[in-house]
Amino acid sequence: MEERRNLTLPAILDARPEPRAEEETKPGNYFVSNYPPYSFWNAEDVKNAFVTFERPAAPGTPLGVYVHIPFCRKRCHFCYFKVYTDKNSSDVQNYLDSVAHELELYAKKPFLANRKPTFIYFGGGTPSYISSDQLGRLVERMKQLLPWDEAQEVAFECEPGTLTEGKLKVIKDIGVTRLSLGIENYDDEILKLNGRAHGSKQIDKAYELARALGFAQINIDLIAGMVGETEENWRECVAKTVALSPESVTIYQMEVPYNTTIFKEMRVNGREVAPVASWKTKRDWVNYAFGELEKAGYTVGSAYTAVKDPSKTKFLYRDLLWRGADMLGLGVASFSHVQGTHFQNEHEIDIYRQRVDNGELPILRALTPSSDDRLIRELVLQMKLGRVRSEYFTGKFGVDIKERFAPSIDKLQSDGYLIVEPDGLSLNREGLLQVDRLLPEFFRPEHRVARRV
Numbered sequence: 272m273e274e275r276r277n278l279t280l281p282a283i284l285d286a287r288p289e290p291r292a293e294e295e296t297k298p299g300n301y302f303v304s305n306y307p308p309y310s311f312w313n314a315e316d317v318k319n320a321f322v323t324f325e326r327p328a329a330p331g332t333p334l335g336v337y338v339h340i341p342f343c344r345k346r347c348h349f350c351y352f353k354v355y356t357d358k359n360s361s362d363v364q365n366y367l368d369s370v371a372h373e374l375e376l377y378a379k380k381p382f383l384a385n386r387k388p389t390f391i392y393f394g395g396g397t398p399s400y401i402s403s404d405q406l407g408r409l410v411e412r413m414k415q416l417l418p419w420d421e422a423q424e425v426a427f428e429c430e431p432g433t434l435t436e437g438k439l440k441v442i443k444d445i446g447v448t449r450l451s452l453g454i455e456n457y458d459d460e461i462l463k464l465n466g467r468a469h470g471s472k473q474i475d476k477a478y479e480l481a482r483a484l485g486f487a488q489i490n491i492d493l494i495a496g497m498v499g500e501t502e503e504n505w506r507e508c509v510a511k512t513v514a515l516s517p518e519s520v521t522i523y524q525m526e527v528p529y530n531t532t533i534f535k536e537m538r539v540n541g542r543e544v545a546p547v548a549s550w551k552t553k554r555d556w557v558n559y560a561f562g563e564l565e566k567a568g569y570t571v572g573s574a575y576t577a578v579k580d581p582s583k584t585k586f587l588y589r590d591l592l593w594r595g596a597d598m599l600g601l602g603v604a605s606f607s608h609v610q611g612t613h614f615q616n617e618h619e620i621d622i623y624r625q626r627v628d629n630g631e632l633p634i635l636r637a638l639t640p641s642s643d644d645r646l647i648r649e650l651v652l653q654m655k656l657g658r659v660r661s662e663y664f665t666g667k668f669g670v671d672i673k674e675r676f677a678p679s680i681d682k683l684q685s686d687g688y689l690i691v692e693p694d695g696l697s698l699n700r701e702g703l704l705q706v707d708r709l710l711p712e713f714f715r716p717e718h719r720v721a722r723r724v
C-alpha cells in the first residue's frame with residue numbers, strides 16, 4: 272500500500288496515462304435498475320399514479336415500503352445520488368416528519384386498504400446517519416399508520432462510522448432482520464481516496480457489535496474497482512470478508528456516472544477514461560471473489576450476491592420487487608411501483624417537504640408501462656439472478672419468452688453468454704458478470720440508447 276500514501280484523486284488523474292484498451296471504464300450509468308429507463312418517465316403520467324391509488328389491490332399482491340434517508344456524513348467521490356451532507360438535527364427531524372406525513376397521506380387510499388407490508392427497506396443516503404431517537408420516533412409513527420407485524424424482512428443500510436452500540440440496539444429493536452454494512456473496501460487509503468467517511472477501525476467495531484447483537488442477517492457491501500484498487504488489495508478484501516463470514520455479500524462493479532466528483536475531476540483534466548480498473552479487470556475481480564466465497568461454502572445467487580445459506584438467507588426486497596410486487600417509496604426522490612405504474616418523488620428536499628406539508632403527494636414523474644414493457648422489466652430484472660423460467664412468464668403474461676425474444680436470445684447465445692434450457696434461460700458465469708451490459712439486448716429499440724437515470 273506504500274505507493275498510494277498521500278495520493279489524492281486529482282493527483283491520480285494527473286499521473287495515470289490515458290489507457291487504450293476497449294473495455295476501459297468511461298463515464299455513464301451501466302447498472303440497470305428498472306425498465307423502461309427513467310428518462311422516459313414523465314409529468315403527464317403522474318395522473319395514472321393517482322388513479323391506481325383509488326383502486327383496491329389485486330388479492331395476493333405483496334407490498335413493500337421503501338424509506339429514503341438522503342443524508343450522509345460526506346459525499347463519496349463516486350456517488351451520483353442527491354445526498355445532503357450539511358443538514359443539522361432539526362433539518363433531519365423536519366424531513367422525517369414529512370416522511371411520516373407522506374405515509375399518512377397514503378394510508379387511507381384504497382390501494383392500501385387491509386394491506387400490511389411484507390418487506391420494509393431503509394435506504395439512502397445513509398439511514399444510520401439519523402439518531403436513535405429520530406429512528407425510534409419515525410418507526411413508531413409508521414407502524415401506527417401501517418402495521419409491520421406481517422413484515423418478513425426489514426432491511427437497513429448502514430455506514431460503519433455512524434454506528435454505536437446504542438444505535439445498533441435501536442436498529443435491532445425496531446425489527447431489522449437484514450443489516451447491510453456499506454464497507455466497500457477495508458483499506459484506509461482506498462477509502463480515503465474515494466471520499467468514504469469511514470475507516471477500517473470503524474468497520475471492525477461495527478461488525479463486531481452487529482454480530483454480538485445477533486442480527487439475523489448481516490450483508491457486507493463491497494465495490495470492485497474503486498480508485499486506487501489493486502489486485503493484491505482486492506484479494507485482501509475478499510479474504511477479510513470470508514473471515515468475517517457474513518450471511519450475505521454484495522459486490523458491485525465500480526461505475527463512474529456523470530455528476531460524480533470523479534467525473535467532474537476528469538473533465539478538469541480533459542480525460543475520457545475514469546481512473547479505475549477496466550470492466551474486464553472488475554469482472555475478473557468479482558469472479559475471483561465469487562470463487563473464494565464458493566470455496567468457503569457460499570452460493571452465488573445473483574450477478575452481485577453470494578449467500579452462506581440460501582435456504583435461510585432471503586432478500587425479499589429484491590426478489591419480490593423483481594417479480595412485480597407493489598413498493599411504496601417514501602421520501603425525497605424515492606421510486607415506487609404500484610399496481611403496474613412507476614413513479615418517483617420530487618428530488619429537491621425543499622420542494623418535496625413543501626408539497627407534503629401542503630397535503631399533496633409529492634410525485635414528480637411517472638410511467639405506466641404497457642404489458643410488454645412490464646414483461647421486459649421482469650425478464651431483465653430476473654435475468655440478474657442468472658436464470659429465468661419460461662413457465663413464470665407464460666403464467667403471468669401469457670407470453671412464451673423464447674419466441675418473444677428469439678433474436679436477442681440467438682445473439683446472446685452465439686456470443687457465448689446465454690444457455691437455452693428446456694424450461695427457461697440461464698446465463699453462464701461470464702454472462703452473469705456482465706449482465707447489465709447484456710440486458711439492453713432485451714429492451715425495445717427506442718429504449719436501448721436511452722439514459723438510465
Ligand code: SF4
Nearest residue numbers: 343346347350395396
Ligand atoms: S454513503 Fe452512499 S449515498 Fe452517501 S455519499 Fe456515499 S455512496 Fe452516496
